[in-house]
Amino acid sequence: MNKSYSLILILVSLIICNSCKEPHTKKNYMPLLTELHKIECDQLKKGGINFIISDTSIYTFRTIAFDRIMTKDPDAKLIAHYEDLNQKLAAMEYFMDESEKLEYRKDLKIEYLIPCK
Numbered sequence: 474m475n476k477s478y479s480l481i482l483i484l485v486s487l488i489i490c491n492s493c494k495e496p497h498t499k500k501n502y503m504p505l506l507t508e509l510h511k512i513e514c515d516q517l518k519k520g521g522i523n524f525i526i527s528d529t530s531i532y533t534f535r536t537i538a539f540d541r542i543m544t545k546d547p548d549a550k551l552i553a554h555y556e557d558l559n560q561k562l563a564a565m566e567y568f569m570d571e572s573e574k575l576e577y578r579k580d581l582k583i584e585y586l587i588p589c590k
Contacts, residue, residue: 499577499580502577502580505558505561506562507584509555509558509559510587512554514538514589514590516542516545517589519541520541524537526588528582534585535585565577
């Protein structure tokens with residue numbers, strides 16, 4: 474009984490560990506970045522905020538959008554989805570090597586320089 478219990482714990486641990494290491498290819502992270510950017514754009518538009526994004530203002534744009542999502546008429550489902558997207562992207566970035574991180578950051582910049590529609 475103890476051996477089968479130990480085997481089950483080991484298998485569950487391996488499954489959990491492998492599920493955390495999501496593929497971190499452009500094909501997997503770009504849809505998440507695009508959706509995150511759209512959510513942030515929608516929140517700024519909803520608040521009547523026009524923001525011209527440049528290379529140096531991406532962080533500011535995201536900070537203002539984050540503030541609007543969390544504090545201005547918060548929507549629990551939107552917040553949960555927004556946090557889920559951020560968590561998935563953070564998990565992918567964690568497992569990237571340095572060259573993949575550089576490519577990811579370049580792609581993030583390209584996505585965020587697209588004007589909000």
